[in-house]
Amino acid sequence: MKKIHSINDFESLLQSEDRFFFLKHSLTCPISGKAFDEYSSFINSSTENGYYLAVQDSRELSGYIAEKFAIRHESPQAFLFIDGKPSWNDSHFKITEKALKAL
Known part of the structure; x- marks a missing residue:
């Protein structure tokens, strides 16, 4: 699992x-902390590639993703990108290891 900081890094992911x-997760929200734990567990036990940002450190990137894909920003918020586009996203308590494994 890798932390992404910049719009350029994110755009490189979309291309590659x-x-x-x-x-997207918040460093100060307990709900976000729980979602981060579920996400981490999923990524660490699968062959899927996983990336994240901390909203407090990467507000510009967080806003960019919301605007680029016309998906309202939430935190925590998980996405599955396929071929450079979000094919799924959800937030808060719906981010679970079980839900991610089903994708």
């Missing part, structure tokens, strides 16, 4: 990876 998971 056919399929990957991405998580």
Whole structure:
């Protein structure tokens, strides 16, 4: 699992990876902390590529993703990108290892 900081890094992911998971999370929210644990467990036990950002550290990137894909920002918020586009996203308590494995 790799932390992404910049719009350029994110755009490189869209170009270079056919399929990957991405998580926006807050460093101060307990709900986000739980979602991060579920996401981490999923990524660490699978062959899927996973990336994330911390909203407090990467507000510009977080806003960019919301605007580029016309998906309202939430935190925590998980995405599955396929062929450079989000094919799934969900937030808060719906981010579970079980839900991610089903994708």
